[in-house]
Amino acid sequence: MIPRRLLSLSGLCIFLILWELVSHLSASGHALLPSPSQLPGALWRELRTGNWSSFVFSSLSHYFAGLFAGVVMGVIVGVATAVYEPLEWGTAWIIRIIRPIPGLAWIPFAILWFGVEERSAIFIVAIGVFWIVYFATHGGIRTVDRELIEVAQAFGFKSVFQKLVKVQLPASLPSVLVGIRTSLGQAWMAVVAAELFGVSGLGQRMNQASSLLATDIVVVYMLTMAGLYAVFDVGFTVIQSRMLVWKKQ
Amino acid sequence: MEKAIRPPLIYIDNVTLSYVQGSQVTFVLNGLNFSVKKEEFLSIVGPSGVGKSSLLRALIGIAEPADGKIHFDTSSDTSISIVFQDSRLLPWRRVEANVAFGLENEKLDPRDIQMRVRQALERVGIHGYQNRFPHQLSGGQKQRASLARALAVNPAILLMDEPFSALDIQTRHILQDDLVSLWMDLGKTIVFVTHDIDEAVYLSDRVLVLGKSAECTHSLSVSLDRPRRRNDPFLGVISEQIKSNIFEASIPS
Numbered sequence: 099m100i101p102r103r104l105l106s107l108s109g110l111c112i113f114l115i116l117w118e119l120v121s122h123l124s125a126s127g128h129a130l131l132p133s134p135s136q137l138p139g140a141l142w143r144e145l146r147t148g149n150w151s152s153f154v155f156s157s158l159s160h161y162f163a164g165l166f167a168g169v170v171m172g173v174i175v176g177v178a179t180a181v182y183e184p185l186e187w188g189t190a191w192i193i194r195i196i197r198p199i200p201g202l203a204w205i206p207f208a209i210l211w212f213g214v215e216e217r218s219a220i221f222i223v224a225i226g227v228f229w230i231v232y233f234a235t236h237g238g239i240r241t242v243d244r245e246l247i248e249v250a251q252a253f254g255f256k257s258v259f260q261k262l263v264k265v266q267l268p269a270s271l272p273s274v275l276v277g278i279r280t281s282l283g284q285a286w287m288a289v290v291a292a293e294l295f296g297v298s299g300l301g302q303r304m305n306q307a308s309s310l311l312a313t314d315i316v317v318v319y320m321l322t323m324a325g326l327y328a329v330f331d332v333g334f335t336v337i338q339s340r341m342l343v344w345k346k347q
Numbered sequence: 348m349e350k351a352i353r354p355p356l357i358y359i360d361n362v363t364l365s366y367v368q369g370s371q372v373t374f375v376l377n378g379l380n381f382s383v384k385k386e387e388f389l390s391i392v393g394p395s396g397v398g399k400s401s402l403l404r405a406l407i408g409i410a411e412p413a414d415g416k417i418h419f420d421t422s423s424d425t426s427i428s429i430v431f432q433d434s435r436l437l438p439w440r441r442v443e444a445n446v447a448f449g450l451e452n453e454k455l456d457p458r459d460i461q462m463r464v465r466q467a468l469e470r471v472g473i474h475g476y477q478n479r480f481p482h483q484l485s486g487g488q489k490q491r492a493s494l495a496r497a498l499a500v501n502p503a504i505l506l507m508d509e510p511f512s513a514l515d516i517q518t519r520h521i522l523q524d525d526l527v528s529l530w531m532d533l534g535k536t537i538v539f540v541t542h543d544i545d546e547a548v549y550l551s552d553r554v555l556v557l558g559k560s561a562e563c564t565h566s567l568s569v570s571l572d573r574p575r576r577r578n579d580p581f582l583g584v585i586s587e588q589i590k591s592n593i594f595e596a597s598i599p600s
Contacts, residue, residue, distance in 0.1 A: 245431070245433075245435055246435060246437060248404075248409055248431075248435075249431070249435045249437065249448075251408070251409050252407045252408075252409060252428075252429050252431075253428070253448055253449035253452060253496075253500070254449065254452040255452060256408075264448075264451075265437070268437070268439045269437075269438075269439070271439070343480075344438055344439045344440075344441075344480045344481075344482070345438070345482075346482040
């Protein structure tokens with residue numbers, strides 16, 4: 099039996115070799131599909147000019163700000179509607195109408211309200227993250243075992259706030275964390291899309307490069323995003339497993 | 348000179364309970380009357396669905412009676428705590444934090460909380476497991492932790508809702524004997540719900556057999572010396588008497 103790591107490495111090598119061959123043999127040349135061997139040079143040029151760090155830093159600031167805003171709002175609204183039924187009923191149709199609107203459809207309004215500035219990118223990211231975290235939080239709170247809530251009541255924690263803090267929030271943490279982890283990837287997609295319209299960042303740089311047919315630079319930033327997402331996802335899973343050490347293995 | 352007659356610690360006064368299943372409201376324990384004396388070990392038995400667990404929920408204050416009232420003797424300590432059927436330990440808290448749960452409502456000094464938690468764990472025999480999570484405990488250990496949680500708040504009245512029903516017979520016997528020792532040491536009033544008649548007779552001073560109405564409810568004293576032997580033939584006689592009472596209580600009126 100071939101070891102899994104060797105199989106994974108082999109698969110990656112075969113993919114890169116095929117990619118290199120297709121790029122070299124393609125009639126349209128490297129303009130439409132840069133080869134893997136071009137990428138280190140493109141990355142070096144971006145690093146040397148300071149572009150890479152500048153655009154990555156801009157995107158990261160939009161990413162984290164939007165992620166934070168979306169998570170906080172998603173948790174607050176999710177908790178409020180899960181705990182207070184009149185609020186849930188009052189917002190039910192509003193949510194049904196607004197939820198299906200894609201985050202990118204909000205770009206015209208983001209530009210109108212905030213201009214072609216950082217805040218509009220943060221807004222687009224936050225909207226995408228909000229819905230994921232909202233439903234994860236709402237569902238998590240709603241499905242807390244009633245018997246655990248009775249434990250809190252039996253030991254004197256009878257107010258809505260006490261039951262929330264003592265039982266419902268900790269019990270719903272696994273669901274909330276799944277929502278946040280899902281939104282890590284969603285936030286990246288939203289960042290790039292929001293920056294395509296001129297806000298400084300990876301999206302803007304990719305748009306500039308593609309208009310100049312510098313597709314090697316486009317791929318460099320695609321791989322940058324993939325690498326950053328992988329780092330965040332791995333880091334989050336480490337945090338998640340520490341926070342959920344109490345769950346059965 | 349005659350001794351002053353003490354009022355009962357708990358008096359169930361013409362209580363009717365209800366529970367909601369979907370859109371349907373079901374009434375149980377219509378017009379129930381009984382009392383519990385201080386330091387008494389009372390077991391409650393009855394057919395399924397008669398309202399045994401609902402009664403405990405009403406006593407602990409989770410549910411309100413649909414009719415009637417529950418009276419507590421205000422001249423005595425009537426602090427109350429409960430051990431649930433399936434331990435219901437909070438899975439995200441270690442054993443120590445679970446046992447401290449009820450104490451967090453009492454605004455105690457953290458050192459006092461720690462001391463009471465340690466005492467409760469020692470008393471139920473799971474000191475050394477305080478840093479484990481519930482999923483790392485056996486069924487018997489979980490019930491001991493649940494009992495420690497109930498004892499840590501130092502209640503005068505301990506309610507127990509079929510606490511040993513999910514355990515194997517050996518663990519159940521050990522925990523039963525430990526519970527009787529605790530009761531005799533601490534002088535608590537225990538109200539113990541079970542569907543195991545033999546368990547009820549072995550543990551209790553009195554067994555209350557609940558029926559669907561007040562007329563079908565019976566109370567039998569178990570006047571046997573302690574410590575009791577499981578193979579005592581009198582336990583069998585009393586058990587059979589209770590079983591026949593339950594049969595009558597389960598016949599629809």
